[in-house]
Amino acid sequence: MGMRDTTQYLAEELGMWVDQGPGPDKNTWGCALLSKFPIVNSTHHLTPSPAGELAPAIHAVIDAYGELVDVYVFHSGQEEDVEDRKQQSEYMFTLMGQSSRPAILLSYLVMEPGKGNYNTWVSEKSGMRDIDASDWDRWCEYILYKNLRRSGYARLSRGTVTDTELQVGKFVVGQPEDLSAGLVPEAEVPQDMRFPSLFKGEGVRGHFYHVFDEPRYYA
Incomplete structure (x- = not known):
């Protein structure tokens, strides 16, 4: 962003907490999380990408009105390499499945609802549910969740x-x-x-x- 930290600017203007995950300096797209709730902990991940299109992820824990909630931010690439997608989805469902806390996934997945890797992201292994499985018109963006109403x-x-x-x-x-x-x-x-x-x-x-x-x- 021309040596400007856009996430810091947004956080200050909106009065929010911010975490900037793996970015272009790690040869990836980059991802960020803005939160109105305090970020208690955060870890950054570069998911497996055998075809070379590195996909970044953030796993943060926020304090939402006294309850700890996991928030995952994931940004896959545009190439739709089959093996990349397979390994990345397996990495993330393992990560999400390890926690029993309430969780939300904010993601850029590039896939068709109900088909292929969708059934890895939304599965018993990850524990995640689609916010609205009847939404047929998505391709890039998805919101998943578990243990929340x-x-x-x-x-x-x-x-x-x-x-x-x-x-x-x-x-x-x-x-x-x-x-x-x-x-x-x-x-x-x-x-x-x-x-x-x-x-x-x-x-x-x-x-x-x-x-x-x-x-x-x-x-």
Whole structure:
């Protein structure tokens, strides 16, 4: 970034904690985590890449209202090398499966929902669940979780390519995960747990909810 630490700038402006994982100096894409909650611990990983496209990952532990939550940030490459993808997904599901704490994966995976390595990331071995398995239109970005109660999911306009959009999830700590939770109308959701209404319809400055046309809520 031209010798400028963009993550530090964002953290200071937003009043957040930041961790910058393996970056271009390690011959990889780089990844970063911004958190409104204190980062208690963080480790950096360069996942196996026999074809040479090194994929970075962060495994951080945050203190969310007194509960420790694992947060994984992973950035795979664009080449979609079969062996790279296989070894990277196995490395990460082993890492995620080692912890019994509540966890969230924020990731750039480049894959089709429900197929191939998706079934390694979302599996009994990793313990991770898809925030919304019915979302058929993803390719780059995915949010996975375990041992948390999900309460909401939304996607904001992406322009012409999938990795310029925002995917946003809401979770509740301190409550058991409900595997039977289904969709509920927004009217049944407390105001402080809803997504902003200004992005409904045509939205603001070209930013609007898409795919589902509105946020989704679960209870």
